[in-house]
Amino acid sequence: MRVLRFVSLLGLLLGSVPAVSAQSQTAPARTIAPDVVAPPAVDPEEIERVAPRAPLSEIGPARPPGPLAGQTDWRLARPLVTAAGRLEAGGVTVVLAGIDIVEPERRCRGRDGSDWPCGMRARTALRGFLRGRTVACDPVGEGDGAVRRATCRLGTRDLGAWLVENGWAMAAGHGPYADAQRRAIDNRRGLFAQGRGNPAPAADAPPVSILPAGEAASGLGG
Template identity: 45%
Template sequence: MYDPVKRWGALVGEVKSTGRLAMTLGGLGLVAGALMIAGSRHWLPTTLPSFPPPPEAGEAQPAPHGPVHDARPGQPARRIAEDLIAPPPLDVAGIERIEARPPLGELGLASPPKTPMPKDWRETLLYRPVAISSAVFEAMGRRVIVSGAVDIGPARTCSFDDAIWPCGQRARAAFNAWLRGRALKCVLPPDGDRFVIAASCTLGKQDVGAWLVANGWAMAAPGGTYGKAESVARGAQMGIFGPPQ
């Protein structure tokens, strides 16, 4: 028959015996640790290793005094002072100055400086311009030569494949047809000066000289900015460089 009182007593006895076993094992561990600490002085060194102090900032270190071997072919090793760097011997007579290589392209070339305009010159609108030749026009009592363009006179004739035609008159007519009486903006001197003058002009955002040269109705001035435009017009046989029109 099951007796709960006896069962409870047996459990209490088992717990007590387990606690005594744990206490015994803990005591043995403490004793072993104490013995290891006591004997560690025989295993570990009693003095710490010494290291040289680090060099201070800016203090130069002595260079090793071992032999220096030069691995370069044909160059014997030379003994020099530790605080001196001697350049190798150089024969000045063997130096030759050569010309600089040409530029790889025209993009990197500097553009010629522009001629500064006088301070009293201002941008002026010239209304109802009329071309009197391929690169000269009159407006508001002024006669203006388009800067950078070489004029083709009205009396000039051109030849193309044995055909002679009045290219000067045709160039003037083309200039007038392009203007159509629209106002030009030119950089001009004060109103008191009414002499014939070469000036750069624009029609809206279009450069007048660039349009004339690019379409073959004028030639580029030597050393000016329209040289490439004339080359293109000649190659395409435009304007005075082409057939009769």
């Protein structure tokens, strides 16, 4: 008796599946808002191409990167330190005014006659001091080239003064950092750690440069 009831129930269940499937296949799709969704019938011959509108304002040429004329407190966000006294940001190279840069390739001779990578040490020192923080600069002189001279600061700390007084750059002649360099020599900091008043370059040391040759020759180095 139980077997018959189970077979009957199974037959009812199996028999209802094709009926539902057939009903879903034959049910017509319902159209929703045909006047809104369907595109209107347009005769291509009636379409007219109109001229583009005039620009809202005249588009001038892009200005060179860097500060505007007379701008102060120019911000360099996360500048790249390429040398102790040279920064790059926004397509502009900023050279700190008032110092002579010790290039990264520069090697200095110690008291014992051995040479050491003083240029790389100087660059690393400035990178560690900045730690990717924003620097504010005041451009020195006119110009809008890719290389600009400027005095820069981190907060209220003058970067040129920091480099010179810690012995990682030399004060340029007639510059404002002569006293800072004397303190570096007296305290034997950075380049003067060996006790030399003028750190001697190694025999194969490349020449030191601050600006491109044209600007250096014109006396813009200090």
